[in-house]
Amino acid sequence: MYDAMMAETISITGHGGDRIEAYLARPLGPGPHGGVVVIHHMPGYDAPTKEIVRRFAAHGYAALCPNLYSREAPGASPDDAAATARARGGVPDERLVGDVGGAVEYLRAMPASNGKAATIGYCSGGRQSFLAACSLRLDAAVDCYGAFVVGTPPDGYPLQVRPLAHLIPELSCPLLGLFGNEDKYPSPEQVDELDKGLTAAGKPHEFHRYDGAGHAFFAVDRPSYRPESANDGWARIWDFFGAHLAG
Template identity: 35%
Template sequence: MLVKDSDFNSLVPGLPLSRRTFVGGSLAAGFALAVRPAQGQSVIQTEASGLSTGDISIKATDGVPVRAYWVQPSGKGPFPTVLVVSEIFGLHEYIRDTCRRLARQGYQVIAPNLFQRQGDPASVGSVAEILSTIVSKVPDAQVMSDLDACAAWAGANGGDPARLAITGFCWGGRISWLYAAHNPQLRAAVAWYGRLTGVATGTSPKHPADLISHINAPVLGLYGAKDQGIPVSDVEDMREDMARAGKRAEFVIYPEAGHAFHADYRPSYRAEDAIDGWARMLAWFRDKGV
């Protein structure tokens, strides 16, 4: 089924919210389905015509040139900026197409390759291997620093540093929560099925549920009731804890969706929920001044 990017421009009436039990053990919980997608080719295909786009290199604070995909409307700007954080499968065509969809809404968009120091997910044959050999070795602190470098690059290259947002999918959804607690200049975050709890490790010492008091930016969380790695109870507990702490957040739980319901190159894709989530994301950004 071909879904046009124009389908993402209309809002769908709200869906009901739903209540966090800790699900420990597997590193894969809340990250991905058991089967690794063969490739990241999107069902939705967004043209680059009329956009400025390309692969760039951004110098990180440790001196490493971080590769990234950059796209924005033609012209000088300044444009509001959105950082896009990938799933565990990295910076493939689905993520690039997602960036172009956002650029067509008037945003400068940067999607960094946050795994490049540890490896290339495209060269690994299974989800378990990606998690054990690459993702588990990526320090959260390194990711936050790389995203800071992308935000600084954006502000110096046509982006508006006062209108900065982030969105991410799966692993990137968790990172979006973390960045909302890390960068006080962030205006808004949208986390697509990002894991909220987990075991503390050397590379990931804190999870979103541990950082509620530090979260400054308003966060929209988009989740599936049938996600086998992120229980509805986790989402509902996070909602309650955020409200109790006086934090700005909204949660949408799609009753029939599982994990990765926005990933249009995977069997988990649910077009209706993806379209609704996309519209909610755009409305969230604009309502928060991004």
């Protein structure tokens, strides 16, 4: 099987017509390929996130990660950019949808695209993946331990985030949720609430929840990494995308 791939930094059109930086990895075979928008975590558009982007390409998907901090910190290192974005209250929801929408359009317009597109996000990106799936026409979405899809941020919380439960009726595609049972944001109770809300609205979804895992169990460069949970999670992702995004 021909397995060559290419990965590179490109520029795409994001919210408001802004040109923003993005990292693209794509198989070099003829396709057709599904497209995955990878939404990076709070610590930013960093090297581990780019590894995830390449992983999707190695599995036959065109994957694109927009740098959500392009505007605050063009050219800055990922950690400095993340600190700047954090100090300004994070990424506004409207802008996130515009940036992810631009990435989706880019992927669907690629010559080898099969016309299908999905989102996956980690940490804050998990919530943003859900938000994108409620705001854009997608074929699949994955929420990896995103907080405040349901539940209200505590007083003094520095980010401009609002719960998204009211958007459940707008969810445009099947949702895969992957959560650690030792996580506090989202807590197991909040995952229960989201699960019930999706079921009540008749929205197709599958949740997998892992004992012994907390927040960020996919993050291979952090002490939160839980290999068993992450390996099972990746297997669930391949199955889910195989059913909804491939071909």
